[in-house]
Amino acid sequence: xxxxxxADVGTVPAGVVMEEFSYDxxxxxxxxxxxxxxxxxxxxxxxxxxxxxxxxIFNFGISFLSFGRLRPLHTNAVVFAFAGNxxxxxxxxxxxxxxxxRMFSDLLSRIHFxxxxxxxxxxxxxxxxxxxxxxxxxxxxxxxxxxIAVIWVIFAINFIGTLVKRRERHLYVALWFYLASIITxxxxxxxxxxxxxxxxxxxxxxxxxxxxxxxxxxxxHNAVAFFLTTPFLGLMYYFLPKAxxxxxxxxRLSILHFWSLVFLYIWAGPHHxxxxxxxxxxxxxxxxxxxxxxxxxxGGMVNGLLTLRxxxxxxxxxxxxxxxxxGITAYGMSTFEGPLLSIxxxxxxxxxxxxxxxxxxxxxxxxxxxxxxxxxxxxxxxLFQTPLYSKKLAGIHFWIGTFGILLYVVSIYSAGxxxxxxxxxxxxxxxxxxxxxxxxxxKLLPMYWMRVVGGSLYITGVFLLTYNxxxxxxxxxxxxxxxxxxxxGLSRSYVxxxxxxxxxxxxxxxxxxxxYHREWERMPIFFTVLVVIAVVVASLFEILPTFLIRSNVPTxxxxxxxxxxxxxxxxxxIREGCFNCHSQMIRPFRxxxxxxxxxxxxxxxxxxxxxxxxxxxxGPDLAREGGKYPxxxxxxxxxxxxEVTPRSIMPSYALFATTPIPWQxxxxxxxxxAMLGVPYGDAINHAEAMAKAQAAEVAAxxxxxxxxxxxxxxxxxxxxxxxxxxxxxxxxxxxxxxxVASASAxxxxxxx
Amino acid sequence: MRLSDIMANAGLSIYAEVALVxxxxxxxxxxxxxxxxxxxxxxxxxxQMPLDDVHPQxxxxxxx
Numbered sequence: 001x002x003x004x005x006x007a008d009v010g011t012v013p014a015g016v017v018m019e020e021f022s023y024d025x026x027x028x029x030x031x032x033x034x035x036x037x038x039x040x041x042x043x044x045x046x047x048x049x050x051x052x053x054x055x056x057i058f059n060f061g062i063s064f065l066s067f068g069r070l071r072p073l074h075t076n077a078v079v080f081a082f083a084g085n086x087x088x089x090x091x092x093x094x095x096x097x098x099x100x101x102r103m104f105s106d107l108l109s110r111i112h113f114x115x116x117x118x119x120x121x122x123x124x125x126x127x128x129x130x131x132x133x134x135x136x137x138x139x140x141x142x143x144x145x146x147x148i149a150v151i152w153v154i155f156a157i158n159f160i161g162t163l164v165k166r167r168e169r170h171l172y173v174a175l176w177f178y179l180a181s182i183i184t185x186x187x188x189x190x191x192x193x194x195x196x197x198x199x200x201x202x203x204x205x206x207x208x209x210x211x212x213x214x215x216x217x218x219x220x221h222n223a224v225a226f227f228l229t230t231p232f233l234g235l236m237y238y239f240l241p242k243a244x245x246x247x248x249x250x251x252r253l254s255i256l257h258f259w260s261l262v263f264l265y266i267w268a269g270p271h272h273x274x275x276x277x278x279x280x281x282x283x284x285x286x287x288x289x290x291x292x293x294x295x296x297x298x299g300g301m302v303n304g305l306l307t308l309r310x311x312x313x314x315x316x317x318x319x320x321x322x323x324x325x326x327g328i329t330a331y332g333m334s335t336f337e338g339p340l341l342s343i344x345x346x347x348x349x350x351x352x353x354x355x356x357x358x359x360x361x362x363x364x365x366x367x368x369x370x371x372x373x374x375x376x377x378x379x380x381x382x383l384f385q386t387p388l389y390s391k392k393l394a395g396i397h398f399w400i401g402t403f404g405i406l407l408y409v410v411s412i413y414s415a416g417x418x419x420x421x422x423x424x425x426x427x428x429x430x431x432x433x434x435x436x437x438x439x440x441x442x443k444l445l446p447m448y449w450m451r452v453v454g455g456s457l458y459i460t461g462v463f464l465l466t467y468n469x470x471x472x473x474x475x476x477x478x479x480x481x482x483x484x485x486x487x488x489g490l491s492r493s494y495v496x497x498x499x500x501x502x503x504x505x506x507x508x509x510x511x512x513x514x515x516y517h518r519e520w521e522r523m524p525i526f527f528t529v530l531v532v533i534a535v536v537v538a539s540l541f542e543i544l545p546t547f548l549i550r551s552n553v554p555t556x557x558x559x560x561x562x563x564x565x566x567x568x569x570x571x572x573x574i575r576e577g578c579f580n581c582h583s584q585m586i587r588p589f590r591x592x593x594x595x596x597x598x599x600x601x602x603x604x605x606x607x608x609x610x611x612x613x614x615x616x617x618x619g620p621d622l623a624r625e626g627g628k629y630p631x632x633x634x635x636x637x638x639x640x641x642x643e644v645t646p647r648s649i650m651p652s653y654a655l656f657a658t659t660p661i662p663w664q665x666x667x668x669x670x671x672x673x674a675m676l677g678v679p680y681g682d683a684i685n686h687a688e689a690m691a692k693a694q695a696a697e698v699a700a701x702x703x704x705x706x707x708x709x710x711x712x713x714x715x716x717x718x719x720x721x722x723x724x725x726x727x728x729x730x731x732x733x734x735x736x737x738x739x740v741a742s743a744s745a746x747x748x749x750x751x752x
Numbered sequence: 753m754r755l756s757d758i759m760a761n762a763g764l765s766i767y768a769e770v771a772l773v774x775x776x777x778x779x780x781x782x783x784x785x786x787x788x789x790x791x792x793x794x795x796x797x798x799x800q801m802p803l804d805d806v807h808p809q810x811x812x813x814x815x816x
Contacts, residue, residue, distance in 0.1 A: 023805075094802070097802075097805040098801055098802065100806075100807075100808045166812070167808050167811060167812055168801070168808040168809060168810060168811070168812065169808075169810035169811070169812050170797075170798050170801070170809065170811075171811055172798060172801040172802065173798075174802070237802070239802075240800075241802045241803060242803070243800055245803070246799055246803075247799035247802075247803065248799055251795040251796070251798055252786045252787060252795055253800040255786050256781070256782070256783065256786055259782050260779070263775055263779055434787060451767075485806055485812065487806075487807070487808055488808070488811040488812070534775070537771055538771075538775075541767075541768040610756060686781045747755070
């Protein structure tokens with residue numbers, strides 16, 4: 001908290017003009033309220049979807065409340081709304097104080113705040129309505145993506161402008177973390193969301209299949225890195241010394257922490273795609289860089305915990321420090337586990353299971369949540385200029401939240417390992433021990449209920465925080481005291497103290513004096529350029545080969561584009577978020593090929609804009625679902641999944657049978673696909689007629705098998721047509737093409 | 753001739769290794785710079801920055 005009244009610098013050289021200014025805390029208060037509000041909303045949606053997995057009755061048979069649509073709402077709300085606003089709260093508070101300058105522009109601050117909240121509201125409306133790009137953490141459709149880019153640039157201008165006009169020479173390391181986050185998130189967001197609109201809230205990714213998957217997980221992993229990790233490390237390096245009332249343990253270590261993360265993190269994305277159709281060299285590179293991340297992450301964690309050296313007795317009394325200690329420990333745990341999960345053999349067990357969900361929640365609930373709560377409790381008395389309403393309630397929040405995290409993660413780790421082991425179990429006759437997928441789901445239900453209890457406890461803690469916030473806010477003064485700060489004005493000339501040693505002669509002398517680095521760190525723009533180089537060069541070397549070297553994605557002659565009706569069916573699959581529970585990527589393991597069929601090839605998804613490989617199997621993989629069951633089975637299964645699979649937890653989609661297909665949108669969608677290079681040929685001129693003809697065929701087959709009549713213009717025929725197409729092209733081509741070389745051999749020729 | 757054929761035959765993969773070496777060297781320089789004894793005082797002063805909201809540790813003005 002700044003002292004009240006004007007404060008001077010101790011000794012000011014003669015001739016220096018003193019300037020007066022104040023910090024803008026009104027914007028910090030706004031972001032703080034938004035953080036808590038969206039935290040409550042996002043976590044309540046999380047609780048609802050946890051209930052839906054424990055019992056499908058909680059889908060209520062309402063399309064906009066079904067799991068597939070709400071899961072992205074939960075992730076977007078907690079990541080971009082809760083954690084995003086938390087970052088902005090801390091960033092606006094600390095940046096002004098670290099630079100001894102008010103934010104560059106109050107107007108830009110306000111546009112940033114209201115723009116970001118508008119984006120969140122748009123997300124909260126469009127995601128339940130089924131408008132989605134089907135890319136995890138990048139689900140929002142193109143108009144909102146443009147809005148995000150604009151608001152983010154405004155934030156960047158405001159932030160960098162503040163650095164430029166700062167009154168402090170050195171940029172404290174927290175500001176480096178903020179700057180790198182802002183720059184990298186902008187790059188990630190723009191490149192992963194490149195798409196061509198096919199309507200006001202419908203677009204297709206410009207990338208397909210392997211390339212799209214690679215872009216998405218380059219983005220997805222770095223969204224975790226540069227939205228949930230580096231911004232919060234910046235907050236840690238500011239608020240932890242504040243709360244502990246002492247400097248960070250090792251400033252040197254914090255600089256190494258920063259540069260190591262910038263150099264390494266950007267490479268790690270492909271570990272989300274082990275054993276998929278991604279070229280093996282890429283997945284190995286991703287694994288190696290992930291393993292290297294162990295060192296800086298733990299360096300950072302140790303640096304945080306050692307900041308409390310000699311002050312551990314304070315932790316006993318202070319809920320704020322308690323939150324920080326558990327938060328930093330959770331950072332250590334999840335960054336220990338992350339590299340572990342990136343190791344291929346561990347990943348083979350963990351991928352597609354709840355293990356990943358547990359891993360994420362250790363980080364999200366522990367690191368992001370608890371760092372945010374600690375920061376909020378520290379800020380409340382300072383922002384509202386009155387003592388915290390109840391320190392005791394904050395203490396209860398800590399214990400109830402910690403217990404909630406433990407219940408959540410222990411149950412979900414158990415669920416993940418259980419399901420992973422059940423999938424790969426063979427009996428003594430060499431057959432799958434649990435051939436029926438639903439058996440491996442039913443086994444998890446007790447653990448899903450335990451998660452509901454753990455999550456409820458965690459949210460109860462957040463309610464206590466909300467109450468504490470409101471009561472503290474009620475006791476605020478009638479007018480906030482705005483201290484006037486006096487500091488020396490800006491000048492271009494600078495004589496550092498202590499004086500550096502004179503540089504030696506020649507090049508070596510220039511290098512060893514390191515004067516240029518001092519210049520660099522003072523120049524935010526140049527510093528930005530360095531970060532951009534590190535991030536972009538790494539990204540290019542990793543991603544470009546899959547675009548430019550054909551042997552990385554061998555094509556398969558028999559793989560053809562989806563028919564117009566199947567394309568619309570695929571859009572329904574995307575709208576309903578089916579990819580949240582069903583993968584379409586069979587890994588080359590015997591226990592997968594026994595269960596699902598031939599493993600997936602890179603050439604099979606060359607027309608998949610966007611790719612739909614999925615990341616979690618709450619239901620079975622669907623890559624070879626086509627032809628496994630008759631059309632009528634699917635009609636009955638969509639109407640009521642439990643009629644055909646008694647213990648299934650899938651929501652029912654009875655509406656498919658009554659919702660008409662909007663035929664007029666189909667030609668436009670086929671056009672956009674053709675624009676993206678999908679060889680539709682003459683079909684673009686007859687898309688609607690082709691779709692109607694195929695719909696009539698499917699409807700006739702359903703009726704002939706004893707199903708309901710009159711489905712030829714209903715969505716059910718489109719989605720059934722799509723599902724029946726999955727994985728069939730490669731079977732059709734089996735007789736005429738040579739076997740495709742290993743999916744994980746980038747230089748193998750494959751079938752062209 | 754497609755762009756991808758040209759790129760595949762251009763022998764560009766060596767540049768990835770060049771970049772790797774350059775980044776490693778850059779990182780080693782950073783490590784060396786961070787641990788230089790001459791910089792100890794700077795880091796000590798920088799580490800104090802969050803603790804004082806009012807007074808700049810190293811004001812940008814010394815003389816005009």
